Amino acid sequence: MGRAALLASAVALAACGHRTVIMGVAMPDGCEGDRALDSDRCMGWVFDQIELAAGVPVYPDPAIQSYVARIGERLVRASGDPRHWTFHVLDSSAVEAHAGLGTTVYITRGAIATLRDEAELAGLIGHEIGHGLANHPHESYEEMVRGLPRDDDARASREAQDNEIQADALAVVLVARAGYDPRAVETMLRAIAGAEGTPDPDKYPTHPGWAERVTRIRALLADYPAGGDRDAERFRTTVASLAVGDDPRRAAVVGDALVFAEAGVAYDVPGDAKVDDGVATASIDGTIATLRPISPLAASALQPHYDDDGFNIASRGPRGALLIMVPGPHGQQIARALRDHARPPRPDELARIHPRLVDLGAPRALWPAVPP
């Protein structure tokens, strides 16, 4: 995947008068000139633009986006933090969430699909807000920019795990202050753990084991009285239309065509084609071409070029764009041919595309299977 190249193309900082412009969007007030790189607020905004342009796209459901933002704002109000926070739901089936530098929180639709009420969703968002309040993204960023030596990996791992524990605890604090049932943080953790399985400590040196996290949450909850909102019905009503697994609206194989309904573009590919988490591959004359939805902004910044993934070129549709990457000696020829033969999806193709919606009544795999 040419993500590195795409990022490099996306980070096109251009001075426009006194205002720095990134991907055609002017930086916020107070971030002009040299000050752009001096504060978490400004750099957080830069990273957010890059993440949205070149990373996983935002889930195209305004109702769910605003729902998550409302919960996030309720938690921020409860925290007393005066800053403006931004919340994005990303269009990925992976179960993930993270806090950006500054005051931005990202959560995938895959993570939301593992939850069953608003209080659990608040717990997940509260965990990420907790990272931001405790300044954890800033620490990581500072280590990166200052090139701080990481000569003690064991210590770094311990600190990263301690950051997770603190974020869990702050999730309990924020959720309770916002009027939700803080016990939802425990069920949220067990639901995420059930979806992910038990992490291997060697593979996840930045996160403590689930047993430790759940036990620590229980220790904190002992001091909280029972009660608080769960808001299961509002959650069910709002996220009932949430897609789970691969969303065929992003990319789907329909007959002999690769159809990108959201972008409004299709390609006839008579060879083998498949889609994995929104990224399509097609075999063309024995060469594997990869087609990945990207934002129109990223497409406008991308110049055709070769990199480790082969020849990269952008292909635009009326509502979105694709990054086409083709390796090999004929990469450029095949990629350009694909781009030049892009067509709008036919109505009969669109009629065959149905996302699988979340089943909120289905039992879920809470970790551990038998509650401790």
Add this chain to the structure above:
Amino acid sequence: MRAAFTARVYRLVVAAALAGCAHPALAPRAADPCDSPAASTVRTDRRAMSFERPAIGVARITAIDIVGVAPALADALRAVLVTKVDDMLDQAPLADDLRRMWALGVISDARIDVALAPHPYLTRSGAADAIVTFTLAPQPVIARVSGADRPELARLRWLAGTLDEPARVARVARAIELAYHRAGQIDAKVAVRRAVAAGGVALCVAAAPGPRVTISSIAFPGRHAVPERVLADSIHGGKQQINHVGGIYDGPALAEDASWMLDPYYERGMIETTIGAPQVARHGNRLAVAIPVHESPVYRIGVVRVVGGLGVPPLALVAGQVFVRSKAYAVPGAIARVTSGAGETQLVYSRIDQEARTVDLVYRTDWREPWDALRSWPAPSR
């Protein structure tokens, strides 16, 4: 039948915590915990587990109780125990259980009691029935954080409501201290004391940011050949007010700039010049920075050779000239221009003769595809 008496013969006593502090309920309370340190300082000492060996033969565990913590937490802790009902009573797994519970960071004190019932010699199996009781004190919660009203201390405020983790508190305080230092407040100290408070412990923060200490002058003792302004301009950080007059001092950043300070010397043939460790003298809130320069003699070009498969015209470098690094590095580009890109040139060898004070240079020029087919360059005249 549950124990009628607590067995004096087989008593495991875990005297106190492996880490952490006493439960706040054990200590006297103060109205404002941070105002009365003597009465409310939380114990943070560390004592070892101790076991008394049993005098009896064997006992089988018939029940395991966990008391002193909330039922939900007790259930969670029970799940990590190695010791199970029906196991034979043994010291090693019980010690292991304690370690496992400690590792979770949720208890501050623990004791194991074993009660035997009804009498070891009366049971059908010949083994006594043992009831193991873990008496735990929960890790206290940070109930309040006092003295952390400054915006830069917000990270300490956000420890409120979390379990008290002394290592985390110390790490956060140290990180804030470092942030002060990086902003030029090099005397800054952030100290955190614990006191017992209603609902847990109070963190009493005492932050003394101190004044911003700035650079009053930067001198380069030993400098003669290069203007002072040139050396000062080779130091980075001017826009951020770092390592410049009026700005703050950043030792590691200045050390990285030493190689930039050498640049003008390499352009003057003084290739053995070294930059010493900066000497910083403090006068109140001002710092006088001295960066020692040890200038070297001037070196001249010795032998210059070009090897490889490509013939090249004479170079601009001539033996006896003062060595200028930028000119030496410009040779590959100059060769590429006269060969129209047919060759690729690298500086493959340089030798410094400290007695003769000369620098020998060897370049290698190779044909580049597809020009390597034209090995007859320069073309013979017809």
